[in-house]
Amino acid sequence: MSRFCGAVAAGVIFALFSPMQAFSAEPVGQATLIRTEVSGRTGPLVVRSPVHKDERIRTSSSGLGQFIFKDGTKLAVGAGSTVVIDKFVYDDSASVKRLSIKAAKGTFRWISGNSASSAYSIVTPAGTIGVRGTAFDFYVGPNGTTAIVLLNGAASFCGPGGCRQLRQQCDCVIATRGGRMTDPSQVDRRTLQTLSNPRALPFLSGDQQLSGALGGIRTSCGLASLRQDRQERPQPQQRQERPAPQAPQQAPQAPQQAPQASQQAPQQAPDTPDPPDRPDKPDKPDHHHHDWDHHGRDHHDRDHRGHDGDDDDRDRNGRHGHRSDN
Template sequence: MHEHEHAGPNISKKLHVHRFFVFILFVLLSASHSYAQDMIGVVSALSGNASIIRNSEEISAESGTPIFQDDVINSADNSRVQILLKDQTAINLGANASLTIDAFVYSDEAENVAVKVSKGAFKFISGKVATKNPEKVTVETPVATIGVRGTEFVGVINPQDSRIALLDGKIEVANDLGAQLVEVPGFGVSIDTAGVISPPVKFSQSELESLLNTVAIDKDEK
């Protein structure tokens, strides 16, 4: 049994609670703040410390802190943070990770989700935009761009050896040197210092557990 199969029910239950919380928060903010229409997400879970760079200013992140386009979310040592966007896209960051919300459009007229993970461990669970328009969702990293196909995946970005493992759905990992399609949960790729993307290989149970543990907010998410 793959790690994602073991963790699936707990993750789904956890995200259901978080998504309900976000819905209530959006309703409350829309009644009291004119900027709520521009709010695209929220800090839905936090363990330790994290900060947000917004308009060149740094603010401390807390559970419930609103997220806006162009925000840069940075996690501290021994910390984890989860961002939940309006379309129910969920992104977990491990310690010393950095996430930028480059674009978020979720309306009847247009849809687009583009985020960038500059460093560190992360987990991505796609939301409603990917369900309807998967080609409109991308996760960029310094070593490759990940195309989302209704997806859940986990990865770590670092200068020595970056790894990305599929948990559900499909992903395409691409850069100027080539592209690899990963279609089997439990398989993934690595990207070496030269930028070469490996063919998909099966990750061991211990490898998957190690990656998931780096982004788990609590035991229910492992």
């Protein structure tokens, strides 16, 4: 019975202290920058927090962590990411024989350290990135689709569909979990459309800012304007929404102007007919004016009337003179 109790006690002690013993191993690197929330196996990480082999590092939806390993290798872990330090085999104080990480999802930037290129490998759901003394960004989507963008040096990507070599700056390869893989081509806006994520490469677009050597890479591969475009797009929508409340205020003005038109109409109505000119027609009794207006022969009428008058006078005078003679 005493032996049984002793065995149980030993098992409990081993179970309680084995994680601590595993974590009491020498760290393989440490955090150099933490923003928002980044956690490791033991909880939230802060600047100078050590990281160990087999440790899983997670970032929040806005988190960012920068890490440096013992051989000088640098790793940035962007928002919403998960990565595991899979293998770390020491060589000497300045380099390692093996440094391997497994990127489950998210966005990352890698800069090789002092170890041989063959010592590094990055495993993703779609394949493995081979390092050739280089710097590159890579993204792992929720469905395992992986994109790598070369920044300096050279790299390779190998999966079920074969291998692709990236040799020129800003070369990009996209691979799926099923084995499909694109040929290397310059990264551009269409790359983000293919990945169905406009923030798949936040360190190039500027959605997340890095510091130190990780942020010292000057090229953005033409994606730096993407963030500015997204910030400017809502502005035209806001300008269109502002006049909307004024529309009901302008609508009632139409019926207010309509009565003004109707009020002006009766004021102009008396000016259209010319009835005041008709009262001038009482000039008809004037025989000369009437004849002038209708016949244009006023002078002739006067001559005719004058001629008749002279004949009458002659007849009268003649008769009168004749009578006097008798």
